Amino acid sequence: MTPIDGSAVTVRRCIDDGRVATVSKRCFRRMTVRTVTELLRSAPIIRAMTTPPIELEVDELPTRQRHFRVAVVTETYPPEVNGVARSIACVVKGLQARDHAVQLLRPRQAPAGAPVPADAPVDEVLMRGLPVPRYPHLRMGVVSKRTLVNLWASKRPDIVHIATEGPMGWSALQAARQLKLPVVSEFRTNFHAYAQHYGIGWLRRPLLAYLRKFHNRCHSTMVPNAALAGELMAQGFRHVSVIARGVDTQLFHPSHRSEALRESWGAAPGDPVLVHVGRLAAEKNLQLLVDLWPALRQRHPRARLVLVGDGPARADFEQQLPPSSNVVFAGMRHGEDLAACYASGDLFVFPSITETYGNVTPEALASGLPVMAYQYAAAALLVRDGVNGGLAPFNDTAAFNARTLALLDDLPRLRAMSLAARDSAESLDWDGIVQGIEQVYASAIDGTSIALRAGSQLSRMEARAL
Secondary structure: OOOEEHHHOEEEEEOOOOOEEEEEOOOOOEEOHHHHHHHHOOHHHHHHHHOOOOOOOOOOOOOOOOOOEEEEEOOOOOOOOOHHHHHHHHHHHHHHHOOOEEEEEEEOOOOOOOOOOOOOOOEEEEEEEEEEOOEEEEEEEEOOHHHHHHHHHHOOOOEEEEOOOOHHHHHHHHHHHHOOOOEEEEOOOOHHHHHHHHOOHHHHHHHHHHHHHHHHOOOEEEEOOHHHHHHHHHOOOOOEEEOOOOOOOOOOOHHHOOHHHHHHOOOOOOOOEEEEEOOOOHHHOOHHHHHHHHHHHHHOOOOEEEEEOOOOOHHHHHHHOOHHHOEEEEEOOOHHHHHHHHHOOOEEEEOOOOOOOOOHHHHHHHOOOOEEEEOOHHHHHHOOEOOOEEEEOOOOHHHHHHHHHHHHHOHHHHHHOHHHHHHHHOOOOHHHHHHHHHHHHHHHHHHHHHHHHHHHHHHHHHHHHO
């Protein structure tokens, strides 16, 4: 009969008053199986084993939030006006609201040498920037890997979040890898798809290869929808996480509708106003609107088209659409001025076919503005045809034009869609989005910690073997 070690055998018995009695056979160095069997058959043990189980009440306490030191690297940020700048600013604001320490690294937008305001909401590190070709109001960051290594060696973040893949983003990625910091990235712009719109289609494959190399060196790449995630993974991208985009539903609100603004556009209360917000550039496919406009005006002579934004194609569009054509070039708009432009329209027209998401779509919907777009990216997720806007099959110009005209033919119904448009955006608050980003952070940080511990153990084993 095989003996067992009695020093490890402890019997616990519940007493009637709820206490627990412990009987330890530590006086024996070794016990046989027969002895243990006899012990378990004793009356006190049998009573304890047949006592009804105690019902426990367990409070469902919330999981304790983890707080991180986050270095956010972006080459565009307000006061620049574009979807990436606005959304990354909302992410930074959301991280701060949830008590994360944020260090923001971006190109210097103010004149060289201008100090950071004393009341700056985040710990900003401003780097030298160079003008982006054809977009002189934008800057791409120029910083060496060594500079960032020195910065993060003395003020080490828990994680590095890279929002853009330009020169600054590449330096940040290399510095983080040298310091063994976890890195997450975002795929926000189809740069490789833009190539064909600028006569450099031969660069599409090299650009895609660079983007794949960049993002595959990160622990996770965040994308705004499952369709884009599938497309990227089919092209060799790894570690892709789907994190939706939010919208500032307090700023973009139907209450900003302004009859005075509509009047300044030359629109009477009953006149239909179409609005587009975004860069005036070839990749936004705005030539579709230019070509559609004469036919639309023939059916709706009082219609107005308001183009909010600026870009390299503005001069060309101004030649094709003179003031007599009822087209308003509103230029760059910020904050509440931008919100008023959205809310004061009747239909948001968005013919772009190069979006990863299209932040202007939820901004328009939150403003109570029905959206006409191709059925992909944000529009495929948020727009319901005939309920809060109109949809056309991807890149089907004829269908887009026909659906736009049909929506304008029933202006009372179009304006009735305003409530549904607002309802479809109200759930897109940034707090929930930021919580999803936190989970991506935690996974990257934990994965890096495990890898570092495993590497350290392996090094020690190899040292002992020597």
